[in-house]
Amino acid sequence: MTKPVFDKIAIIGAGLIGASIARAAVEYGAAGTVSLYDSSEDVRQRAAGIALGDVADNLATAVAEADCVFLCVPVGALQAVAADAVPLMKAGAVLTDVGSVKGQATEALAAAADGRVHIIPGHPIAGTEQSGPEAGFPTLFQNAWHILTPLADGDDSYGAALSMLEAFWTQLGATVETMDAARHDRVLAITSHLPHLIAFNIVATAFDMETVEQGEVVKYSAGGFRDFTRIAASDPVMWRDVFLNNKDAVLECLGRFSEDLAALQRAIRWGDGETLFNEFNRARSIRKAIIDAGQDSGAVNFGRNLPKGDEDEGA
Secondary structure, eight states: OOOOSEEEEEEEOOSHHHHHHHHHHHHTTOEEEEEEEOSOHHHHHHHHHTTOSEEOSSHHHHHTTOSEEEEOSOGGGHHHHHHHHGGGSOTTOEEEEOOSOHHHHHHHHHHHOOSSSEEOOEEEEOOOSOOSGGGOOGGGGTTOEEEEOOOTTOOHHHHHHHHHHHHHHHHTTOEEEEOOHHHHHHHHIIIIIHHHHHHHHHHHHHHHOTTSOHHHHHHTOOTHHHHHHHHHTSOHHHHHHHHHHSHHHHHHHHHHHHHHHHHHHHHHHTTOHHHHHHHHHHHHHHHHHHHHTTSSOOSGGGGOOOOTTOSOOOO
16 A cells, blocks of 8 residues: 555645545545645535545644645635644644745745745646536546745755655656746746636627627537637636736736737738748647647547537537
8 A cells, every 4th residue: 555645634725626636645645634624614514525534624623733734725815824824833844835826826835934834835737627626536636747846945854845745746646847936937827827818808708799699609619619618617716816926927928929919910911821821830730749748638629528419510
């Protein structure tokens, strides 16, 4: 039997990521016991109802004697939750998070540090558009990247804590990589944050167009638009906080995107088929590279199993 990396972990926030960590930690033996706490009484009751772990009624009970505490809350709430959690944690424990903005997370967690616990910000690059404790599943982190952005001034004990956290995520099936927080935020701005912003915007635009009936948008939402709606169904609180806390990197990417979009707009207006073909062909090659790297499936419909008669008729 696999030996647990941590005897006890505490998960604060029982949404998709928190619930999936709880499921995976038990499924793959990465933790001896799992304690959970959520500020919402309704969420706590739902988590207890599906046997997600030892659901505590308060933060102190959840983090007591925990070897590692995972803050699975929106990035805008990190500082307040970390400040409440750290004084309740035992000396030598690890405090980490799962937020997708690491510069802000580093500042928030470091501000709560009291010298007794090891602060190691992190981000699992995994998820779905679903939310809530029922959405969690143990295989979410299999073959996914998990990025850690450790503090620069760690001592030997910090290094040992970092190694344990790396081992925990590895046992959950993730590939762990360390990265500077600022670099992480620039990379995620283009690979995750901007695509979500575009999805939110294009779905809203479609429903705001006076020349298109909303019923038609829903009825004919095969192909590309339907996939945008899946992304746009993501947790609005989480994404609001992401954009507010990674605004510099997002605005930089958005500026470049706007310039490139304007170039395509000009090509369409002036009938410049060569420019359109070259850009589309370049994008297609990038898609192939992602599939070759094992980051997605090359199967038709991204591997979806669609009911007969519900196949895409086009993009």
